[in-house]
Amino acid sequence: MAGLKLSAVITTRNEAANIAACVRSFDDAVRRGEAEVIVVDNASTDDTKKIAEELGAAVYDKGPERSAQRNLGWRMAKGEWVVILDADMILPKATVEEILSVDGGDAYWIPEVRTGDGIRVRARNFERSFYDGTCIDALRLFRKAVLEKTGGYDENLIAGPEDWELDIRVLATGAKCAVLKHNLIHNEKRLTLRKMLQKKAYYTKSFAAYQAKWAGHPAVRRQFSPFYRYIGVFVEDGKWRKVARHPLLFAVMMFERLAVGVVYLINRGR
Numbered sequence: 018m019a020g021l022k023l024s025a026v027i028t029t030r031n032e033a034a035n036i037a038a039c040v041r042s043f044d045d046a047v048r049r050g051e052a053e054v055i056v057v058d059n060a061s062t063d064d065t066k067k068i069a070e071e072l073g074a075a076v077y078d079k080g081p082e083r084s085a086q087r088n089l090g091w092r093m094a095k096g097e098w099v100v101i102l103d104a105d106m107i108l109p110k111a112t113v114e115e116i117l118s119v120d121g122g123d124a125y126w127i128p129e130v131r132t133g134d135g136i137r138v139r140a141r142n143f144e145r146s147f148y149d150g151t152c153i154d155a156l157r158l159f160r161k162a163v164l165e166k167t168g169g170y171d172e173n174l175i176a177g178p179e180d181w182e183l184d185i186r187v188l189a190t191g192a193k194c195a196v197l198k199h200n201l202i203h204n205e206k207r208l209t210l211r212k213m214l215q216k217k218a219y220y221t222k223s224f225a226a227y228q229a230k231w232a233g234h235p236a237v238r239r240q241f242s243p244f245y246r247y248i249g250v251f252v253e254d255g256k257w258r259k260v261a262r263h264p265l266l267f268a269v270m271m272f273e274r275l276a277v278g279v280v281y282l283i284n285r286g287r
Contacts, residue, residue, distance in 0.1 A: 024161070028102075040069055040074050053096060058078050060080060084172045087170050091169060107201065124187050125156065127157045128197065132202060132204050140266045155184060167183065169183070181237075
């Protein structure tokens with residue numbers, strides 16, 4: 018696969034319901050010889066690995082957490098560029114083609130759109146639109162050379178802050194980073210408020226280690242600043258105008274943000 022443009026690295030654990038759609042995002046690019054798909058599983062007990070293999074993906078197994086899976090994936094990658102995805106994500110054709118046409122920069126944030134109906138989904142998409150390219154966002158598309166230079170994800174950090182931590186190190190190299198024009202689709206149809214809060218509680222496990230490693234860093238201060246998380250990120254760079262246009266979505270969004278904040282306060286000392 019000399020000259021391969023893109024390697025898609027997908028981390029999985031019991032994702033039989035999602036993995037096919039994620040892998041198939043790259044069917045056209047794989048057929049043209051421009052991309053490969055690498056699935057790094059973590060001891061699934063369902064048909065995740067079987068489905069991925071049948072769809073032509075290279076499948077590996079690695080644990081104990083997502084950071085280790087991602088590192089194995091990008092190290093096995095043959096592409097010039099590596100996109101890091103969760104199994105419940107889908108890249109539309111326009112996004113894949115944009116990635117394949119990239120010829121500048123070193124790393125990119127990819128906007129996210131969540132699937133589903135109802136006010137909660139609309140509010141979460143509204144919220145997510147404020148984060149693109151900020152310290153709350155996480156880079157997903159990298160030149161492999163950038164990952165080699167930084168060493169990839171810190172395997173001592175799990176489920177959340179490993180993304181932010183890698184962003185800090187990538188930006189510190191002087192890498193040119195930007196936001197892609199096209200988005201990825203995050204399939205969270207089954208994510209109830211209760212499940213979301215349980216997920217956020219799990220994410221707090223590495224927060225203390227992350228904050229200790231980068232104590233005093235401006236990005237970390239903003240990430241854990243109540244002012245920035247609840248006000249600053251929504252009003253900076255003229256974004257307050259969007260809030261003014263959609264007060265109901267902002268109210269629903271803030272209710273969930275407050276609930277997440279309570280979960281963080283409860284779990285941060287555990």
